[in-house]
Amino acid sequence: MKNILVTGGAGFIGSNFIRYVLAERPGVQVVNLDALTYAGSRGSLSGLPEDRHALVHGDIRDRQLVERLLSERRIDTIVHFAAESHVDRSIAGPEAFIETNVVGTLRLLEAARAAWLGRGDALEGKRFHHISTDEVFGSLGPGDAAFHEGTPYSPNSPYAASKAGSDHLVGAYVHTYGLPATITNCSNNYGPRQFPEKLIPLMILNALTGKPLPVYGDGAQVRDWLYVIDSCEAILRVIERGRPGESYNVGGGNQPTNLEIVQQICAYLDQRFPESPYRPYSKLLRFVPDRPGHDRRYAVDFRKIERELGWRPRFSLDEGLRETIEWYLANPEWLSAIGRRDDYHGWIEQNYTKRGADK
Numbered sequence: 001m002k003n004i005l006v007t008g009g010a011g012f013i014g015s016n017f018i019r020y021v022l023a024e025r026p027g028v029q030v031v032n033l034d035a036l037t038y039a040g041s042r043g044s045l046s047g048l049p050e051d052r053h054a055l056v057h058g059d060i061r062d063r064q065l066v067e068r069l070l071s072e073r074r075i076d077t078i079v080h081f082a083a084e085s086h087v088d089r090s091i092a093g094p095e096a097f098i099e100t101n102v103v104g105t106l107r108l109l110e111a112a113r114a115a116w117l118g119r120g121d122a123l124e125g126k127r128f129h130h131i132s133t134d135e136v137f138g139s140l141g142p143g144d145a146a147f148h149e150g151t152p153y154s155p156n157s158p159y160a161a162s163k164a165g166s167d168h169l170v171g172a173y174v175h176t177y178g179l180p181a182t183i184t185n186c187s188n189n190y191g192p193r194q195f196p197e198k199l200i201p202l203m204i205l206n207a208l209t210g211k212p213l214p215v216y217g218d219g220a221q222v223r224d225w226l227y228v229i230d231s232c233e234a235i236l237r238v239i240e241r242g243r244p245g246e247s248y249n250v251g252g253g254n255q256p257t258n259l260e261i262v263q264q265i266c267a268y269l270d271q272r273f274p275e276s277p278y279r280p281y282s283k284l285l286r287f288v289p290d291r292p293g294h295d296r297r298y299a300v301d302f303r304k305i306e307r308e309l310g311w312r313p314r315f316s317l318d319e320g321l322r323e324t325i326e327w328y329l330a331n332p333e334w335l336s337a338i339g340r341r342d343d344y345h346g347w348i349e350q351n352y353t354k355r356g357a358d359k
């Protein structure tokens with residue numbers, strides 16, 4: 001692996017992955033193809049070495065652009081993160097999800113087919129790695145076994161359906177054309193640089209600024225929380241050592257209810273800011289109407305990647321949440337970079353960071 005094309009590298013997991021891979025693999029160069037939608041930001045790329053990382057502002061559906069990048073930059077590895085990723089947005093408007101997640105993945109696969117499968121030895125050392133989600137497996141009942149790689153697909157939201165479609169396309173390119181592809185189906189990531197529409201950053205930033213903490217329905221839904229650094233490590237391991245044609249489930253081994261996780265964030269802030277007027281932060285909690293078709297429970301069985309590749313998560317939920325909260329406190333300028341200056345940045349900088357919150 002020398003020249004990687006990362007798609008969606010200005011988003012949450014992609015930007016963390018680029019930092020991770022540049023630190024772990026000194027010989028690697030990254031081309032980062034990102035459309036810079038609301039979820040992608042140049043601010044997430046600050047400080048990256050210019051001689052090893054290049055942002056190309058473009059769309060994965062632009063097949064000519066992708067083919068040109070693959071050949072001109074001599075790409076041997078594609079790591080495909082680019083997607084519309086938020087379930088609530090997919091419920092409000094599914095079309096963009098089909099466009100980016102399904103059509104976009106198809107165009108990338110077609111570009112890889114043209115560049116890598118058209119010539120004799122072009123497959124040597126190539127890898128297409130697709131980032132997918134545990135949501136393709138549907139929702140678990142209280143006593144059901146965790147999702148494993150053979151669990152039948154049963155996506156419920158438009159987002160999950162679009163990701164399932166993209167997974168099937170990748171599988172079809174492996175089966176039909178012999179594309180050397182792998183897939184990771186990971187659970188809910190959290191950590192630095194996550195857009196504050198997802199549960200954990202939304203709750204952290206709302207709590208810090210004294211806004212309501214909206215818990216959907218009864219708050220008893222369960223997710224399997226995976227710290228983003230653990231997630232990046234799993235992805236790199238599958239790219240380098242995973243078997244082509246295989247998928248690997250990746251989970252964090254933490255399964256609190258949503259309510260418990262919000263209370264855990266509040267408890268950390270209570271002890272971190274004993275003088276805060278919002279203490280106890282849990283008084284900001286509000287139960288709000290449920291998400292339509294809300295999946296009740298996810299849990300991931302990650303024994304395959306553990307057995308075959310020796311990966312398991314290192315961060316406990318306590319450690320991961322602490323790292324995440326401290327990162328948002330220490331980097332309020334990132335909130336301006338993503339367009340959240342007025343509601344979050346100024347407030348956090350004045351009331352926490354400038355008072356030494358990032359000691």
Ligand code: NAD
Pocket residue numbers: 007008009010011012013014033034035036037038039040041058059060061080081082083084085086100104131132133134163185186187188189190195
């Ligand atoms: P994100 O929403 O933070 O970032 C997505 C990135 O893709 C953004 O930078 C955006 O600008 C870019 N993008 C969107 N449409 C594009 C297009 N047409 N062309 C080029 N770039 C485009 O997403 P994330 O949370 O980092 O998720 C990354 C991947 O991981 C997605 O495929 C998602 O389905 C998957 N995933 C995410 C999680 C999670 O908890 N965040 C869990 C499992 C799987």
Ligand code: DAU
Pocket residue numbers: 085086087088132133134135186187188189197198199200202214215216217219221222223258291298
């Ligand atoms: O499971 C992996 C998936 O996790 C990824 O594929 C998706 O890209 C990612 O967005 C995430 O989907 P979820 O719907 O699980 O994540 P979200 O952060 O939106 O919500 C987590 C849980 O918290 C879910 O049960 C809904 C609930 N929730 C969410 C928000 C934003 C609330 O109760 N209140 C909220 O304000």
